Amino acid sequence: MEPGTSKNFLKDYVRLSLDTEIPDIFMFWCGLSTLSAALGRRLWIDRGEFVIYPNLYVVLVASSGRCRKSTSIAIASRLLRVVEPPINIIAQKITNEALIETLRVVHMEDEKTILRETCEGFIIASELSTFLNRKSYEGGLGSSLISFYDCEDPFEYRTRGRGSEMLRNTCLGLLAGTTIHSIRTAIPMNAVGEGLTSRICFVSVEIPPPPVAITRTSKEKKHLHGMLERRLQEVSRIRGEVVLSEEAERFHEELYNEFYKSSPFWSDPLMSGYASRRFIHLQKLAMLFMVSEGDELVVQKRHVTFANNILRQSEVDMQKVVRMIASSEQGILIDLILDHVTKVRRIARTDLLKSLSHRVGTKELSDLIETLVHTGQIQSSVINGKLGYELAE
Secondary structure: OOOOOOOOHHHHHOOOOOOOOOOHHHHHHHHHHHHHHHHOOOOEEEEOOOOOOOOOOEEEEOOOOOHHHHHHHHHHHHHHHOOOOOOOOEEOOOHHHHHHHHHHHEEEOOOOOEEEEEEEEEEEEOOOOOOOOHHHHHHHHHHHHHHHHOOOOOOEEEEEEOEEHHHHHHHHHHEEOOOOOOOOOOHHHHHOOOOHHHHHHEEOOOOOOOOOOOOOOOOHHHHHHHHHHHHHHOOOOOOEEEEEEEHHHHHHHHHHHHHHHOOOHHHHHHHHHHHHHHHHHHHHHHHHHHHHHHHOOOOHHHHHHHHHHHHHHHHHHHHHHHHHHHHOOHHHHHHHHHHHHHHOOEEEEHHHHHHHOOOOHHHHHHHHHHHHOOOOOEEEEEEEEEEEEEEEE
């Protein structure tokens, strides 16, 4: 690690959000995504039957206009665009065929290797639905995203004019944002379970940080940007096989066995696919924590611990997001009502109807409330002489 570069990339990256309205957890996952994009498939863990690369699919989820999703993604984009040679950044709406063509890049890995076709890319989308929707998913983009996340080699596809062709050494990463209400538009139901959602780390924030009326670029932040840019340039040159130390391997095995025996995800059809891939996610993250600290290609126990902790922190909200994608419109409205009541503890019916008037009418609200009352989640109450609702005791 050269002088003047970040000694702990992720720690310094999160400091960029000081005096902003960006939640630390969004910055943290954007930092992980940034490292991942700079690495491509130049680092790997060999597990015999398969190889794990540090590419990630990360989707930030929050209400519209809150938590500065687009701002946090833009910071990652600016940092990645200074890396040389340039990272293949995909930031526009694209068809499946165009994505495949965009990933075809040939370059010299280093002076000791022959020309080698590498098909890598990194998708940046401040709004996921502009890149992915039901039509594009069913048009082949969904299956390609799954294959490219798995770094399939070779990836075979058919063209209209040239017949069957192949991409070699594929690798794709994704950093995107979406709102709670548009996520079902971006990700169709058939992406849930064993499909695409099991490969995505959803990071959700419901309560934004305190407001900041004016943000300023301080000398400290400019200095941080410089250190992070230099470190990313170093990271882009790292290449080799990563191994786990004996202590890290034993701890990984302990975590795996405990999760296998006790996790409720296995019996949840919406989360069972994620459960089967959880420890692939964990090893990807452990590699990124390792690179954040230095150039030694050995994952230590602390890196596995960090990776496990960040996954556990995100998994609670991940379940909520996946349920939202899979639920009916009625189920979404029920969750929306329950969220309103949960946040304020007690709410008058008139206030609740005002908050949801763009989504539900008076009669439909009554039916939905009745469902929540009968299932024991909320109860009727009198608030300032008016009918209202509160969480059931």
